[in-house]
Amino acid sequence: xxxxxxxxxxxxxxxxxxxxxxxxxxxxxxxxxxxxxxxxxxxxxxxxxxxxxxxxxxxxxxxxxxxxxxxxxxxxxxxxxxxxxxxxxxxxxxxxxxxxxxxxxxxxxxxxxxxxxxxxxxxxxxxxxxxxxxxxxxxxxxxxxxxxxxxxxxxxxxxxxxxxxxxxxxxxxxxxxxxxxxxxxxxxxxxxxxxxxxxxxxxxxxxxxxxxxxxxxxxxxxxxxxxxxxxxxxxxxxxxxxxxxxxxxxxxxxxx
Amino acid sequence: xxxxxxxxxxxxxxxxxxxxxxxxxxxxxxxxxxxxxxxxxxxxxxxxxxxxxxxxxxxxxxxxxxxxxxxxxxxxxxxxxxxxxxxxxxxxxxxxxxxxxxxxxxxxxxxxxxxxxxxxxxxxxxxxxxxxxxxxxxxxxxxxxxxxxxxxxxxxxxxxxxxxxxxxxxxxxxxxxxxxxxxxxxxxxxxxxxxxxxxxxxxxxxxxxxxxxxxxxxxxxxxxxxxxxxx
Ligand SMILES: Nc1ncnc2c1ncn2[C@@H]1O[C@H](COP(=O)(O)OP(=O)(O)OP(=O)(O)O)[C@@H](O)[C@H]1O
Ligand SMILES: [Mg+2]
Numbered sequence: 001x002x003x004x005x006x007x008x009x010x011x012x013x014x015x016x017x018x019x020x021x022x023x024x025x026x027x028x029x030x031x032x033x034x035x036x037x038x039x040x041x042x043x044x045x046x047x048x049x050x051x052x053x054x055x056x057x058x059x060x061x062x063x064x065x066x067x068x069x070x071x072x073x074x075x076x077x078x079x080x081x082x083x084x085x086x087x088x089x090x091x092x093x094x095x096x097x098x099x100x101x102x103x104x105x106x107x108x109x110x111x112x113x114x115x116x117x118x119x120x121x122x123x124x125x126x127x128x129x130x131x132x133x134x135x136x137x138x139x140x141x142x143x144x145x146x147x148x149x150x151x152x153x154x155x156x157x158x159x160x161x162x163x164x165x166x167x168x169x170x171x172x173x174x175x176x177x178x179x180x181x182x183x184x185x186x187x188x189x190x191x192x193x194x195x196x197x198x199x200x201x202x203x204x205x206x207x208x209x210x211x212x213x214x215x216x217x218x219x220x221x222x223x224x225x226x227x228x229x230x231x232x233x234x235x236x237x238x239x240x241x242x243x244x245x246x247x248x249x250x251x252x253x254x255x256x
Numbered sequence: 257x258x259x260x261x262x263x264x265x266x267x268x269x270x271x272x273x274x275x276x277x278x279x280x281x282x283x284x285x286x287x288x289x290x291x292x293x294x295x296x297x298x299x300x301x302x303x304x305x306x307x308x309x310x311x312x313x314x315x316x317x318x319x320x321x322x323x324x325x326x327x328x329x330x331x332x333x334x335x336x337x338x339x340x341x342x343x344x345x346x347x348x349x350x351x352x353x354x355x356x357x358x359x360x361x362x363x364x365x366x367x368x369x370x371x372x373x374x375x376x377x378x379x380x381x382x383x384x385x386x387x388x389x390x391x392x393x394x395x396x397x398x399x400x401x402x403x404x405x406x407x408x409x410x411x412x413x414x415x416x417x418x419x420x421x422x423x424x425x426x427x428x429x430x431x432x433x434x435x436x437x438x439x440x441x442x443x444x445x446x447x448x449x450x451x452x453x454x455x456x457x458x459x460x461x462x463x464x465x466x467x468x469x470x471x472x473x474x475x476x477x478x479x480x481x482x483x484x485x486x487x
Binding site: 050051052078082085086088089090092094096097098099100109110113114119120146147148162163166 | 384386387389390391392393394395396397398400404405408409412484485486487
């Protein structure tokens with residue numbers, strides 16, 4: 001059974017429809033890369049999955065259980081949204097760390113609130129668990145640094161630790177490296193590869209084709225609000241069937 | 257004479273500080289509530305608040321003081337002439353004489369609530385959307401996001417404009433003199449009338465300068481305290 005199933009999702013802003021019937025599924029432990037040129041709805045898709053936007057149509061299933069159906073659930077209570085959100089983690093393009101908190105506090109803040117509200121249980125001391133995640137992303141020695149004292153790559157890794165610490169079923173990444181220069185990009189990509197090896201289920205929107213080719217189990221190509229082609233990296237990168245996929249990928253040939 | 261003036265001015269200064277402190281006590285929270293009103297998605301509320309803010313910020317505080325002081329009495333007397341009589345109307349008709357200080361407080365609180373609400377609004381609206389969204393996807397409620405993530409950042413942002421406004425308030429208290437509330441300027445003018453002394457008027461500057469100086473130091477200290485992080 002797929003861990004995530006998205007069925008026929010539609011989203012528009014005013015008159016512009018951005019998602020026009022998105023369906024796909026993700027198996028447990030899979031790494032799925034979402035590629036496609038600018039403005040084709042990749043971010044919007046992740047925002048719909050994390051309930052930052054409300055799609056007009058579409059069903060989201062986690063492990064076979066429907067957690068959201070746009071047609072039958074016009075209004076969700078804050079509590080329902082909160083519960084649904086905890087199944088997913090989202091890492092933003094521009095990190096969005098909380099500037100007034102240290103790296104450690106960035107990770108522990110939500111843990112503490114969720115454990116106080118009885119929405120998550122953590123086995124053991126929250127600070128120690130959080131330190132563990134920061135070590136895992138290679139920042140064990142930076143736990144008391146404030147975001148402004150960290151490089152972009154380090155900030156993004158704190159953001160990854162912060163998302164991991166809530167133990168989501170799936171982690172979403174929206175172009176996690178596009179705000180970083182190449183050197184810092186590599187350290188974040190290395191962290192992602194580490195997570196992939198540990199069988200973390202991930203959906204990664206990325207423009208790093210080489211990375212997508214290396215770590216993905218599946219690649220989804222989006223064009224104008226639709227998934228026009230998806231398959232193994234080998235299939236997509238070496239033998240794309242759709243003309244749009246071919247056009248898009250030809251723009252990356254010399255980069256690789 | 258110098259001692260006598262100093263003590264007398266100090267009596268007036270106590271009233272000045274009282275106007276200052278009470279205005280802050282009420283206007284700081286009321287301003288925050290008004291800022292939520294002016295950012296509300298509910299249009300009638302939003303535009304009501306915005307209109308009030310426009311009127312208050314668009315007219316002199318002195319005019320507002322005079323209006324608060326005289327208008328209720330006029331309304332009361334006019335209502336009395338129409339033959340409407342009840343406790344409230346009587347109270348309005350008698351308004352002018354006993355409630356000078358109350359009139360000052362009402363005018364100052366309304367005026368400063370409007371200015372503060374704009375400062376809060378500016379601070380809150382300048383917060384990047386990503387901060388709310390990051391909190392939300394971590395499973396925090398809107399209230400938790402506001403108090404745990406946004407508020408501290410807003411405070412850091414608004415300390416400089418707030419300190420400006422609060423220092424202006426110190427000097428604005430002298431407007432209370434317009435409706436004959438006894439404060440430091442009034443205390444000094446008394447000497448001009450009775451003893452023909454002009455220097456006490458200028459002596460009041462010392463009180464203002466010390467007060468504003470202390471506030472400047474305090475705000476500098478707060479700014480420094482909040483300087484441990486950058487956005
Ligand atoms: N809140 C919004 N209001 C109106 N239009 C929006 C909104 N968010 C996104 N859009 C529009 O939706 C379309 C898809 O945007 P989206 O950000 O999902 O694209 P993307 O594939 O992530 O692009 P990029 O690679 O540049 O990040 C764009 O045309 C954008 O202008
Ligand atoms: Mg995007």
